[in-house]
Amino acid sequence: MNKFLKIKSAVLFLLLAPFLCAYAWLFSPPDGLDFSASTRVDQVHLLVDECWVDQSGKRHVNQEIFRSVRDVINRAEKFILIDMFLINNFCYTAAEGYYPLSDELTSWLVAKKRDMPDIEIIFISDPVNTIYGAVESPHFAAMTKAGVKVVLTDLDKLSDSNPLYSFPWRLLVRPLGTGPGFLMPNPMGEGRISMRSFLKLLNLKANHRKVVISEKEVMALSANSHSGSSAHWNTALHVKGAGMALMWQSERAVLAFSGMKDIPVPVFHEKPGGRFNLEVLTEEKVRDRVVELLNTLEPDGRVDLSMFYFSDHRVIDALIQAHKRGSYVRVILDTNKDAFGWEKNGMPNRQTAARLRDYRIPVRWVETHGEQFHVKMLYVEQPSGVATLLTGSANYTRRNLGNYNAESCLALTGSVDSEVMAKQRKTFERWWNNQGGRGYTSDYRIYADENILRIFMEWFQETSGFSSF
Secondary structure: OHHHHHHHHHHHHHHHHHHHHHHHHHOOOOOOOOOEEEEEEOEEEEEEEEEEEOOOOOEEEEOOHHHHHHHHHHHOOOEEEEEEOOOOOOOOOOOOOOOOHHHHHHHHHHHHHHHOOOOEEEEEEOHHHHOOOOOOOHHHHHHHHHOOEEEEOOHHHOOOOOHHHHHHHHHHOHHHOOOOOOOEEOOOOOOEEOHHHHHHHOOOOOEOOEEEEEOOEEEEEOOOOOHHHOOOEEEEEEEEOOOHHHHHHHHHHHHHHOOOOOOOOOOOOOOOOOOEEEEEEEOHHHHHHHHHHHHOOOOOOEEEEEEOOEOOHHHHHHHHHHHHOOOEEEEEEOOOOEEOOEEOOOOOHHHHHHHHHHOOOOEEEEOOOOOOEOOEEEEEEOOOOEEEEEEEOOOEOHHHHOOOOEOEEEEEEEEOOOHHHHHHHHHHHHHHHOHHHOOOEEEHHHHOOOOHHHHHHHHHHHHHOOOOO
């Protein structure tokens, strides 16, 4: 099966290569994306949001991430920047474990600006929150009224993952702009939207970052400030005292290509140095680092991968090779079945899992109950006692790791004995072994899908860009 897929990948590449090369030259990523830089830090915490349902059917939610976001906002005195993909109440229904997270974050920022009028607050987000100009965002309106600078990412500046659609769209539809309308149903809520906005949505690109920066602290999250996602599983790294300037440098690029004028020059309270090496990684630099970590892993090393979407061919191959060299590899995946009340078809994870199982790599599924296992976390441990923990916004797919979406992650390297690395191992073991009598994960066979047609469809979508993952 794997040889069959590789042959088809090569044939498709040869057919499309001339067109794709010319198109990539015309629409390359803006300056400042595909960023990597490092510093030394000492104060780092891993934050975890998780769910489980007990034997009586009651949902339990344990969340740490947005409590820390609120604390970062409260402690800031001069500067706050938040880059957040989702902030809306689309697909939100008040239910056990869910709460109006978008409203809460908006209220925190509005109150901060009211109490400290001189503080600089910038909120970067994605136009999906306005259905690409078709509806007004009450959250953006409230922030703007309070004096928060709201910047919507200019997605047209990003490279196109699906040029066979985006090329004619750029020529024929983009000049018409976007705006309110009634021809198409709103795919994310009530009401109707314009055909122009619906056609822009089909480019399937995003500023997918989830970043929080103050002059004192920085966070990289897998979590969105989206009310409908408020019960999702997620992880984040929270760093104090260093890393803010590097993350700001990567975010400044988004502000620049999105047209912000008079970009501020914040002063950060940095004290670099400490036990850990911290890397700020965006877009394709995330993939480069992941592949490097796996390719340089020595025999008897350890890999724990927890992922919402996993389909990137280079990462899959590197993971398989690490396993072949004798490393202990385990993978926890979302079943890709739950999406805000709709049931999905399991792509791409069930097809990726089938490939991993061909090589006897252990895979377990997270038992979700309407929410999503939205984690994007890699832990790589060398036999020498040095480990790297990488988390943030990026799924391991072509769209997320190929300079198409805007993405941001932090990678932390240090001793396996450190508290943050120990928490990762404890968290992964709890999920893998269903510790404490809690039903977190299930066996591979429960959701296995080895249908050859669906394997081919997943491969085609990942390779061609005709996909939403």
